[in-house]
Amino acid sequence: MKQLNPDIFLWASPLFCKDPEKSSYEYSLLNPLIQKRKIIYSFIFFTRSFYSGLKKISKRKIFKCNFFNSGPRKNIVYLPGSFINNKEKNCPYFPSATNETSFLIIDNESKLSRNFLKICFKLFLFILPEFIRFNKKNNILDRFVNWILLLSYFVSLDALTHYYFALYIYDLSISYPKANHICLHEMHSYSRIVYGVTSITRSNSTTLQHAFIHPTRLMFDLRNIKIKPYLPVTIFVWSEESRNVLFKFGWPAAKIKFCATERFLRYKELSMNSDLKESSLFLNYLKNPEKEEIFLFIPSLLKDDFKLCIISALILRSIYKDIKIMIKIHPSYKLSFIESLITLYLSLKSIKYTKSNLNDLFKKRPLTFTYSSTAIFEAALNKCPSYFIPTSLKYNGNELVLRNILLKIADQYKKGKILEQSSNPLYISAERSNSFFGLDRNNFFTIIDR
Numbered sequence: 001m002k003q004l005n006p007d008i009f010l011w012a013s014p015l016f017c018k019d020p021e022k023s024s025y026e027y028s029l030l031n032p033l034i035q036k037r038k039i040i041y042s043f044i045f046f047t048r049s050f051y052s053g054l055k056k057i058s059k060r061k062i063f064k065c066n067f068f069n070s071g072p073r074k075n076i077v078y079l080p081g082s083f084i085n086n087k088e089k090n091c092p093y094f095p096s097a098t099n100e101t102s103f104l105i106i107d108n109e110s111k112l113s114r115n116f117l118k119i120c121f122k123l124f125l126f127i128l129p130e131f132i133r134f135n136k137k138n139n140i141l142d143r144f145v146n147w148i149l150l151l152s153y154f155v156s157l158d159a160l161t162h163y164y165f166a167l168y169i170y171d172l173s174i175s176y177p178k179a180n181h182i183c184l185h186e187m188h189s190y191s192r193i194v195y196g197v198t199s200i201t202r203s204n205s206t207t208l209q210h211a212f213i214h215p216t217r218l219m220f221d222l223r224n225i226k227i228k229p230y231l232p233v234t235i236f237v238w239s240e241e242s243r244n245v246l247f248k249f250g251w252p253a254a255k256i257k258f259c260a261t262e263r264f265l266r267y268k269e270l271s272m273n274s275d276l277k278e279s280s281l282f283l284n285y286l287k288n289p290e291k292e293e294i295f296l297f298i299p300s301l302l303k304d305d306f307k308l309c310i311i312s313a314l315i316l317r318s319i320y321k322d323i324k325i326m327i328k329i330h331p332s333y334k335l336s337f338i339e340s341l342i343t344l345y346l347s348l349k350s351i352k353y354t355k356s357n358l359n360d361l362f363k364k365r366p367l368t369f370t371y372s373s374t375a376i377f378e379a380a381l382n383k384c385p386s387y388f389i390p391t392s393l394k395y396n397g398n399e400l401v402l403r404n405i406l407l408k409i410a411d412q413y414k415k416g417k418i419l420e421q422s423s424n425p426l427y428i429s430a431e432r433s434n435s436f437f438g439l440d441r442n443n444f445f446t447i448i449d450r
Helices: 005-011 024-028 038-059 116-135 141-157 160-177 189-201 240-248 267-272 303-319 337-348 357-362 374-380 403-415 430-436 444-448
Strands: 062-068 074-079 101-111 178-185 204-209 232-236 256-258 294-299 324-329 352-353 366-372 386-388
Touching: 005 024, 005 116, 005 160, 038 062, 038 141, 062 160, 074 352, 101 403, 116 141, 116 240, 141 160, 160 189, 178 189, 178 240, 178 366, 232 240, 240 430, 294 303, 294 337, 294 386, 294 403, 303 352, 303 366, 324 357, 357 374, 366 374, 366 403, 374 430, 386 403
Parallel strands: 074 101, 074 178, 178 204, 204 232, 232 256, 294 324, 294 366, 324 352, 366 386
Antiparallel strands: 062 101
């Protein structure tokens, strides 16, 4: 199996890499504080994985790689196809990409080979000794859960996808040894495969901050890892705020560098043409009787964020009967059956889901809340009073909204008392947003192309 290491696949498997955007129970499998429900969660995860694998087999399709715009160049960016604008023939997440940049789609549908079961079985035997070695150090409960997660990795055919992906990266990095291998997502499973394989070939792997690195993002957590974590040579973040979260998760300082955001680079011109230290929230505007009062919630793809927005919206509705309350769901968020029923209940409470463009919503200057969405920093740059949802201080997968603090913020908004220079750590000022996005820093491609 060439010179690949089995722990690369373990590192990219559900044992260490769970997507918090899929469901709260999957994400909870990473949380060391939650033990009693892990067996139940793992069986649910196995069932979903088995169903996912059956769908791939029935369609005879599996994900493989394919270059979008050209062959390999100096900078090779790895990303899902959904992040490519096929009409414009570019990637809006990398607006400053140079002509030396090519985009490699990691989820291009390809035909499933007839001998896929044989390959899966050989891969399983290849990984098994390393899995047994690290798993024997765990208690009985964790060992059992880990076995279920490992089997889920194979029945979903994700292990097979990673195997093909690893072989492709290996050949690519051998053929183009001076290429920069850049991941759009910092710690998703495909990124971990990139980091693992390029560590073998001694190629340069890089990633840059894609979204809000929030304390809930346990997939970044390097503490108490029982196998070698394969990391990028360099991770570029936008601000000290993001770097400090990585420090708490055990990231080595030597790997962290700074650059301006690529994804929100359009705000850089706004930053250069405005004095962000001057208040952008004038009290006379907030007191204007013609101004429509709106409470806007913007959850991220994190399931718990969606839940907290609903709870907060219901708290505010219990006190403020006439103010418009809206929830702007992420375009990629898929409502579950239960969440669809909740939608009907919220509509009875005059809490509406909106499909309006964020920029159009921001023009109305709503009081804006989120738990872990980068959109809250965009709102502040668009002169909206912006706050994190106040919750209990330590994330444990079951956050509680602090009702009194939430109501106090709403009351201040009603009375026009929200100031740009607020010292409240929940408050997001335009100046804080400018710092968070690194708008005063050099662009990413300017740095790596030197």
